[in-house]
Amino acid sequence: MQNVTDGDDFTLRFDFVELGEFISPDLNSVTYTVRDNNGVVIATQNNIAVSTSEDTTEVTITIPGSVNSNTLNREYRFVILKYTYQGNSKVLTQQYRVTPWLNIGTSTERVRARLGVTSSELPDQDIDLYEAYFTLDEKLGDTVLNTALTSGNINADNANNTLEVVAALKAFPSLQLRIAQVDKADTHEFRRLSKIDFQQLHQTLIEKYSELVNKLSGSTETQFNLFSVVTPTDAITGS
Known part of the structure; x- marks a missing residue:
């Protein structure tokens, strides 16, 4: 978008x-x-x-x-x-x-880095950091995310890292579709992507999300472990 x-x-x-x-x-x-x-x-x-x-x-x-x-x-x-x-x-x-102006201090390039893919494999238009912001803001509650992003300390880093993870999880359907498209030809791109364990990567991102959100919310509970690796279509909302 x-x-x-x-x-x-x-x-x-x-x-x-x-x-x-x-x-x-x-x-x-x-x-x-x-x-x-x-x-x-x-x-x-x-x-x-x-x-x-x-x-x-x-x-x-x-x-x-x-x-x-x-x-x-x-x-x-x-x-x-x-x-x-x-x-x-x-x-x-x-x-x-x-x-409105949103204090997002990360980039689509950093989202791709978390997924281990290139801009040709996952272009900017398939990564929505703004939607990640609103999703995380709704999950954490009013002001928590913005307070962290403007804190000037480690909380800002944790908040931006969480935005990267949320955006990466939401980009999974686009990435999976692109993999299916390159699967049609034995290209260098497909050979490289085929070596990535996307199920394990998805699970790793979910675990990282839970860890970071617990830090931002000050919670030590596991209530944020809401996602199943068998449903990668939208790990954040569950839909």
Whole structure:
């Protein structure tokens, strides 16, 4: 999920593709509209014309920060791009999330390091540190996570390490799908991935999660050992 901080501009790219081939939309046919978290059209972003030429195969659209003001922890914006191609109406939609500033002090690269994979095997768009933040925040209770992240001591490190583990666990379905895709060919990538014991890795991450959350919460109980290695689809929520 693409993310933007409250009040910031946000730029999206739309590719014009038909049957796997880039196309150029009909001239003067491209417009876009932005809908808010409730699906209501934002008045200043309604049916905005986009300039194109006969050679245009993609466009970039910048949504102003004034549109990206939120009152909830997570709000969504929906950008609907309309155009015609050879007289036929087409619609493309992208969604992004608006959040407050979050004191996340780690990166997608560190999440990949915990999984032992590369950016080609698990790209940034398959790692959602923001969703990991909200998942962990809900698990720990109000203010616990933010207090740890802003503590300036070992608690900040523990909190960021926990975010990495949560994001890694949530990325497992994408990683498993990618492994299934590379399994179709005897490539170097597949040979390397096939040597990783993903079931053991999943279990190790679950144990690390429990250890770190106990540190953050000040608990010595095992109540956070909620996950089963046989259900890696979503280790945090259990769904």
